[in-house]
Amino acid sequence: MSRVAAFVFRRKGGKGWHWTDIVTWVWLVGGLFIMFGPAVWLVGSSLKTPAALAEFPPTILPYVTQKVSVEGFDKPFDLYEVTLDDGSKATLAEVRRIGIVSQMVDPKAPGEIIKVNIAQRTPVREMSFATENYTEPFTHFDFFRYLWNSVFVTVVATLITLVVNSMAAFALSKYEFRGRTAAMLVILATLMVPLSVIMVPLYSIVSALGLFNSLWGVILPTVATPTGVFILRQYMLTIPDELVDAARMDKASEWQIYWRIILPLTAPALAVLAIFSVVWRWNDFLWPLIVLSRKELYTLQVGLSIYSGELNVQWHFILAMTVVTMIPVVLVFIFLQRFITTGIAGTGLK
Amino acid sequence: MTIDGSGKTGPRVGEIAMAPVRFAMGLVDAPLRKLQKVAGLGGMATFFLLPNMLIFGIFVLLPFFINFAYSMTGGSALFLSDRSFVGVDQYARLFDCSNYLDPNSCAEDTFWTAVGNTGWFVVLQVTLMIAFSLVTALILNRDLKARSFWRAMFFFPVLLSPVVVGLIWKWILQRQGLLNFGLYGFGFDPYAWLNDRTWSFAAAVAVSIWAHMGFYTLILLAGLQAIPKDLYEAAEMDGTRSMRVFMRITLPLLMPNLLVVIVLVLIRAVQIFDEVYVLTGGGPGTSTLFLTQYIYETGFATQLRNPGLAAAASILMGVVLVVLTLVQLGLGRSSDKNGGRK
Structure with missing residues (x-):
């Protein structure tokens, strides 16, 4: 045994264990449970039936009590493992329960009612995935509508963000003109004006433009992000001006220089901004909550939060919808996580 | 900023994502050439900056300044013109x-x-x-x-x-x-x-x-x-x-x-x-x-x-x-x- 322990706890270079090694180990293993555990628990719970969700203590995997239909009765009954008075065991179906006495029948010989103390019975359980949690919201609620709204907002806002911000960044990095510094300062200054500070007047402006209760009212105020202009401009500054001059000598128009020379060379920074924009817009909550008051316009985030307030008891649907809302971001995480983490480490933006 | 390894994957991802955009941008080139003849290089800089500045102006700067006016008015009306001045x-x-x-x-x-x-x-x-x-x-x-x-x-x-x-x-x-x-x-x-x-x-x-x-x-x-x-x-x-x-x-x-x-x-x-x-x-x-x-x-x-x-x-x-x-x-x-x- 001690040899196994020695093998498991062996360290590189034959050095002994320092207290910091133990802290590291505890921190990382604890982190594994705390960081991933809640999401895993959510996915597991979303596959349980409402009855299983109401149980305490909960089971790790989605178990349900097995049902059996008995001849002569309309609805199926729960199946129990029963210890009878003479010590023999039997599998019986519960017809009804009165106090601590359960009236049961043998599914194979349903003629006779057997009375059993409830302490003597244990339910027969089987694993069952409640996939209807996922399929029913699509028919009961406007879930598809929300999904479509979210996808529309995310895709359109990201495309506009990329075009508008890269154009501005191009102007700010490759042209000398009066007011360039002022424009840059104005853009940076807007970093200081978060949504929570301007939401009241912004709401009146969006209403005045007729964008209240419109997905464009969600999209437009978000597309000119100062961080977007900033990272694109920093990247474009590293592209040599000689390229632009050479293109001009070859009679390329400024627009062609922008989209045929500068944009392709800025692709890595554009990709970073695109990933960020997708995650930002997909996750936006407060502003859509203010602008969208008609149900058919809700984004997933708004619809989910409103339903979780209304249908407090219908956790099985809410959990399943939460999982679906989480999926795109989890995909981004799995495939692009390295890209994002290096992007943040480099720029400190979120 | 540093984007490690993106030199390999970045442009490819970008190319696919940019394909429809490329097409649209080719279409607008001819009118913009004419604009460039009229406006000159400095004008083109303004042109590139304009969309961003407009959106910033309407959705960030304008609300920022209106906010002060808002805080000086009372009532529950939405638009500033319908609201009464109440000072501080x-x-x-x-x-x-x-x-x-x-x-x-x-x-x-x-x-x-x-x-x-x-x-x-x-x-x-x-x-x-x-x-x-x-x-x-x-x-x-x-x-x-x-x-x-x-x-x-x-x-x-x-x-x-x-x-x-x-x-x-x-x-x-x-x-x-x-x-x-x-x-x-x-x-x-x-x-x-x-x-x-x-x-x-x-x-x-x-x-x-x-x-x-x-x-x-x-x-x-x-x-x-x-x-x-x-x-x-x-x-x-x-x-x-x-x-x-x-x-x-x-x-x-x-x-x-x-x-x-x-x-x-x-x-x-x-x-x-x-x-x-x-x-x-x-x-x-x-x-x-x-x-x-x-x-x-x-x-x-x-x-x-x-x-x-x-x-x-x-x-x-x-x-x-x-x-x-x-x-x-x-x-x-x-x-x-x-x-x-x-």
Whole structure:
């Protein structure tokens, strides 16, 4: 045994264990449970039936009590493992329960009612995935509508963000003109004006433009992000001006220089901004909550939060919808996580 | 900025994503050539800048300035032209208190409750957030196997939406939830944590740390990795004790990053809303009501909405944020200077 322990706890270079090694180990293993555990628990719970969700203590995997239909009765009954008075065991179906006495029948010989103390019975359980949690919201609620709204907002806002911000960044990095510094300062200054500070007047402006209760009212105020202009401009500054001059000598128009020379060379920074924009817009909550008051316009985030307030008891649907809302971001995480983490480490933006 | 390895994948991803855009941009080239002949190079610069500036102007700058006008008007009308001028009445109402430490003595008691809650939240959350992300960054900076996996693990919740974060934890903290299940194993009775004033506040702090810690850990980790290794080698040769190495080498050299992180966490903590709103809805009672929720509810959600009052409150919050941002910019500049000197 001690040899196994020695093998498991062996360290590189034959050095002994320092207290910091133990802290590291505890921190990382604890982190594994705390960081991933809640999401895993959510996915597991979303596959349980409402009855299983109401149980305490909960089971790790989605178990349900097995049902059996008995001849002569309309609805199926729960199946129990029963210890009878003479010590023999039997599998019986519960017809009804009165106090601590359960009236049961043998599914194979349903003629006779057997009375059993409830302490003597244990339910027969089987694993069952409640996939209807996922399929029913699509028919009961406007879930598809929300999904479509979210996808529309995310895709359109990201495309506009990329075009508008890269154009501005191009102007700010490759042209000398009066007011360039002022424009840059104005853009940076807007970093200081978060949504929570301007939401009241912004709401009146969006209403005045007729964008209240419109997905464009969600999209437009978000597309000119100062961080977007900033990272694109920093990247474009590293592209040599000689390229632009050479293109001009070859009679390329400024627009062609922008989209045929500068944009392709800025692709890595554009990709970073695109990933960020997708995650930002997909996750936006407060502003859509203010602008969208008609149900058919809700984004997933708004619809989910409103339903979780209304249908407090219908956790099985809410959990399943939460999982679906989480999926795109989890995909981004799995495939692009390295890209994002290096992007943040480099720029400190979120 | 640095984007490692993106030279290989970046352009390919970009090309696919840009394909329809390319087509559209080819179409607009001819009219823009004509524009260029008329406007010249300087004009083209304006042209490129214009869309962004328009959107900034309409959706950021204009509301920013209108906000001051809003805070000087009363009534529940939406458009500024329909609102009556009341001077500083809204501010006077916010500050109408016989004792600032007791929200119940104020005319606008929910505002002061929100201010008090936000204050406590900022103090607790910022301290714990810095502590947790610093420890995590120090651990991730060690000679670990599969470091990128561990780093990604702590980063995972950062990408989740606040609504998803709020719902996940609401589910875990409820009576039949995972936390009670765990405690049940130690013989505790199930408890509805989010119905308890103190515990729901603690949950708000803990959940917001869980959701954002990975982001700050990344920035601190980048700072740690920028510290030259030879300093540690020299310290090891001198037999310096690890605590002393931390205080004399790691902490001073990490300070610029640490200060920036502190201010970033502060700015975000002052504006806390989304995940807590979904988690607790500000309750029970007003125990987790924070400033942004107060502004949102005063301006939009309640029956007797008062946009003027909400605007006044948002300006007060804006002042705090501007001060914090200026501190951040100042810190950023001084750390740039240090970087230049090296």
